[in-house]
Structures are given as C-alpha cells and as structure tokens.
Amino acid sequence: MPTLTTNEVTLNYETFGDATKPALIFSNSLGTNYGMWQKQFNYFKHDYFVICYDTRGHGNSTAPQGPYRLEQLGNDVIQLLDHLAVEKASFCGISMGGITGQWLAVHHPHRFNHVIVCNTAAKIGQESAWLERAAAxxxxxxSQIAATAATRWFTERFIQSQAAVVANLSHDLAAGSVEGYASCCEALAKADLRADLNTVQIPVLVIAGTQDPVTTVADGEFIQQQIANSQLFAIDASHISNIEQPQAFNQAVADFIQR
Known part of the structure; x- marks a missing residue:
C-alpha cells in the first residue's frame, strides 16, 4: 500500500482508475477505514481517479499522540492531494469525514470542484460527551464501543440481513488504534463550523439518512440552509448510508458531480 508521511503522520492511501481523469477523494467515518468505500471506488473508478485514505489514527495510517484538531484532519487531505499532484478534486466524506469536508469547503475552496458531506453536522454532538468517550x-x-456500534450505524433490517458486513466493520473498530480513535473524538469535541458555512461558495451536496440517530436530517438541513450553492438528498438509511444504500448513494453522488 502506498503511504505519505507528512505532519507527523503516515497516511495509508490507495488510488483506483486513471490519474488523467477527474479526481474524487473519499474520507472515512470515525472507527472505520477506507475499505468502507468499496462499493464506491468500484463504481466510480471507471470514470474518475478515485483516492481513498485512512484518516490519521485509523486503519493503516499511524496514530500520533493526540488530541487531534479538525484543521489537522483537513490539512492531511490537502497534503495528500499535493503528493498526488492533484490540483483540484471532488471530495466525499461521511460523518467525521463529512465535517472534514465542511472545513475544506470553508478553508480550501480553490482545491475542490464539489464537496459531498454525508451523515454529518456542522457540530456533531456535544463537547463533553466526546471528551468522556475519549477518556473511556x-x-x-x-471493545465496548465496537459491541454497540452497529445499532448507531445501521437500521435493524440491515443488521439482520447483512450480518457479515456488520460483523466485519465492528471487528475493524475493535481492532483499531485506541489513541487514534480517542484523539479523533477530541477533534470532534472542538469542531464547530456553524458560524463559517455561510462563506462557502462551491457546490455542496448534503446526504442525510432519514433513520440516522447520530446526525439527523435536521442537521443536514442546517448545513444546506447555510450554504448558498447546496442541495440536500435524503436517503433511506441510518448513519453509514453509503454501505446501507450503495446504489442510491452512488447515483446521488454521480448525478451531483456530473452536473
């Protein structure tokens, strides 16, 4: 697997498709790795230069001592694009990756054609709850977080019908870096873009799960209302909508970035 060492972290990444085609980069959720995007990179690699990476502290990326800051998560993306000589890309991030995408849209709009933020919020949860989770x-x-993750990530029908998929994701979470997970919780504790989104000018698609208990449709509507050039797509899924409803998810993303 190729890696990039920058900003005291080694990022694990993979690319799919032709580097001469438009670039599309995916950013994972808390407690997962870039493998969560398999149904996306297999779909988009024929028409795009797809870039997937493990957020710092996740997957096969290293987990430097935290706490991390949202700015670091965003700058890791910029460093990776620089490393790959990609001047401009479309970005798609989910949950933690979604708030990373909002930060990028605010601070580095010239590097992105489109930004898709999924199952996320301008401020996710409460600072005290994130700090308590990091400490725990x-x-x-x-292991305790992993044992209950499925009920936050997926609807009951998906848990029952796709038990192997759910088990693999839960296993990956349990096997992850404690420091990386906790340090990203600390980044999310401080991350708050509610006052900044009205500066965003680039096209943004907000995907919200109608059954998401973590980041609700109302959270998605807030983002959409703050960004002038944006639209909302509601998807019949819980928090990890790209895995639960890959066909609808892929079609929504494809339609948006092709327009």
Whole structure:
C-alpha cells in the first residue's frame, strides 16, 4: 500500500482508475477505514481517479499522540492531494469525514470542484460527551464501543440481513488504534463550523439518512440552509448510508458531480 508521511503522520492511501481523469477523494467515518468505500471506488473508478485514505489514527495510517484538531484532519487531505499532484478534486466524506469536508469547503475552496458531506453536522454532538468517550476508550479500549456500534450505524433490517458486513466493520473498530480513535473524538469535541458555512461558495451536496440517530436530517438541513450553492438528498438509511444504500448513494453522488 502506498503511504505519505507528512505532519507527523503516515497516511495509508490507495488510488483506483486513471490519474488523467477527474479526481474524487473519499474520507472515512470515525472507527472505520477506507475499505468502507468499496462499493464506491468500484463504481466510480471507471470514470474518475478515485483516492481513498485512512484518516490519521485509523486503519493503516499511524496514530500520533493526540488530541487531534479538525484543521489537522483537513490539512492531511490537502497534503495528500499535493503528493498526488492533484490540483483540484471532488471530495466525499461521511460523518467525521463529512465535517472534514465542511472545513475544506470553508478553508480550501480553490482545491475542490464539489464537496459531498454525508451523515454529518456542522457540530456533531456535544463537547463533553466526546471528551468522556475519549477518556473511556483510553481507559477501557474499543471493545465496548465496537459491541454497540452497529445499532448507531445501521437500521435493524440491515443488521439482520447483512450480518457479515456488520460483523466485519465492528471487528475493524475493535481492532483499531485506541489513541487514534480517542484523539479523533477530541477533534470532534472542538469542531464547530456553524458560524463559517455561510462563506462557502462551491457546490455542496448534503446526504442525510432519514433513520440516522447520530446526525439527523435536521442537521443536514442546517448545513444546506447555510450554504448558498447546496442541495440536500435524503436517503433511506441510518448513519453509514453509503454501505446501507450503495446504489442510491452512488447515483446521488454521480448525478451531483456530473452536473
């Protein structure tokens, strides 16, 4: 696997497709790795130069001592695009990757043609809850978080019908870096873009899961209302909508970036 060492972190990444085609980069959610995008990179690699990476502290990227900041998560994306000599890309991020995408749209709009933010919010949850989770993970590991993740990530019908998929994702979470997970919780604790979104001018698609208990449709509507050149797509899924409803997800993304 190719890697990039920058900003005290080594990022694990993979590319798919022809580097001469338009670039499309995917950013994973908390507690997952870039493998969560398999149904996306297989779909888009024929028409795009697809870039997937493990967020710092996740997958096969390293987990430097935290806490991390949202600015670091965003700048890792810019460094990766620079490394790959990609001047401009479309970006798609989910949950933690979605708030990273909002930060990029605010601070580096010239690097992106489109930004798609999925199952996310301008501020995700409460600072105290994230800091408590970070402390609990550092004290007790990730097994307890992993044991209950499925009910936050997916609808009950998906959990029942796709047990192997759910088990693999839960296993990946349990096997992840404690420091990386906790440090990203600390980044999310401080991340708040509610006052900044009205400066965004580039096209933004907001995908919201109608059954998402973590980041609700109302959270998605807030983002859409703040950004002038944006639209909202509601999808019949819970929090990890790209895995639960890959066909509808892929079609929404494709339609948006082709327009």
């Amino acid at each position: 993970v550092r004290a007790n590991g990730l």
